[in-house]
Amino acid sequence: MQRDLRGDEALNFLLVGDLVGVAVFAASGASAAIGKRLDLFGVAFVGFVAALGGGILRDLVIGAVPPLAFADWRYAITAVLASIAVFRLHPHLTRLRRTVLVLDAAGLGLFTVTGTLKALTTGVPPVGACLVGMLTAIGGGLARDLLTAEIPVVLQRDIYAIVALGGAILVTILHGIGFVSALPMTGAAVLMTGLRLLALRRRWSAPVALP
Amino acid sequence: MQRDLRGDEALNFLLVGDLVGVAVFAASGASAAIGKRLDLFGVAFVGFVAALGGGILRDLVIGAVPPLAFADWRYAITAVLASIAVFRLHPHLTRLRRTVLVLDAAGLGLFTVTGTLKALTTGVPPVGACLVGMLTAIGGGLARDLLTAEIPVVLQRDIYAIVALGGAILVTILHGIGFVSALPMTGAAVLMTGLRLLALRRRWSAPVALP
């Protein structure tokens, strides 16, 4: 497959953004698993899936096998260590609830950017790349909620996936006009994080159908 | 991979059948999501998954990456527009319940034919192609029910997947003897649709194990 030259700088950005996002989403998965009284393994597993499920889905869809989660040990280790840390420390974490929400918003921004860029640089067309980027960001949370037998939070009344979709569209446009260096991509991630935090503070929510 | 020459006509048939099936299954997913009080995004997402989940699974299994749902924007747009239409119109749709059941039966027939043909034309052996065809037809419904935290309807007392499996076997036989033009394939889809509707009317159901 021919690789877009512009993709190289983007790929560097992918690694750093991905690993930070992995730790944050693993923490969110581990917290959910602890709430369901799962054992240490269950906590690490749900943390792993929450952190890496979106990326595994992304890599399967774009044909990048084995997915990074299996090809690069740093991903799995980061997810498992973050989950174990939450398992050990969680009685002290209730105060940190706001921190977790901020980190989760940061993960949302980072995963959307890296997922969309990776899809575009492997030749997925624009509409598909936006979907892949959004799925990268929300896929882990979906899998986390399925494993803990909940209707996925991301599908209920909340501005979360919409931010991911909007961010993916922005990244696709930036990529289309050649702005794929670290600066505009970081900007996009920060913008999404800010929007998500604003949505939380203002309690914005998407409409529900009339009864 | 060497492509069967007979596959070309079949592939044309795939596109039309697929898009009609996508709209129908998206409507079924959107209806289920509205029943669970999901927001507009949740409704569009469950509609997307119900419409395209089976095809995404099919394409991953046969190695056609990125799956059509991401490679061809018409699929995603069709699914999302159908979902939004249901979201807007659903208070008027209760009268249309019978129409939805008929359309769903049509989708069942179409997806089984297109899924089985696509697997056969990419070299999957007969038994595997029947399974892939059946999964293409029922996969979206399975994913829809998982996302809305229900035991999948298709696994409960109902003649649905059996029709898909029987249809996939028929398509595999037709393909084996070289009858892959639009006429026999449309015939197979119509036959399955008819069987499904007959099963609904007569309340046929598969046996349950003794208690």
Added chain:
Amino acid sequence: MQRDLRGDEALNFLLVGDLVGVAVFAASGASAAIGKRLDLFGVAFVGFVAALGGGILRDLVIGAVPPLAFADWRYAITAVLASIAVFRLHPHLTRLRRTVLVLDAAGLGLFTVTGTLKALTTGVPPVGACLVGMLTAIGGGLARDLLTAEIPVVLQRDIYAIVALGGAILVTILHGIGFVSALPMTGAAVLMTGLRLLALRRRWSAPVALP
């Protein structure tokens, strides 16, 4: 892709181990489905998924498409026949509960060995191969529980996945030092089966987080 020469003997071992494991896991899936009052098709389907879901995930992750479950008819037929047998015989199976637990432990050992070996022989690095091996063993059970709307048993208080992970690490080490003939691999599978049975008898369980 260049294939490791040592892999050939290992691949022979894969087939026998896999088919035995398939029958056992199909039986476990079918039993769970009967308990949820699913119909004959539902029972066969959950049996199929419990038996082959882990292997399908493994093959998608390592890029072996179509997955063996679709490429080799013996897998699907084995799973379906085992499920139908359980459907017919289940009123007599309550006495066989201990037998089923022993067979399930055997399946755990076999699938971990075959999954890890297959990942290593297709070039997945060690940490990833351990994860793939573990997922091969527990993936079917996870999917079974998702389809029947339960929080996966394997994530709750029980030494199951830990045995799979430990076994996968052992197989990776044996592969690394060149011990990939049938004897050490069978030994690894037997060791894991024994550990799992010991854990059941002694009621070993993994820790749960403090409330």
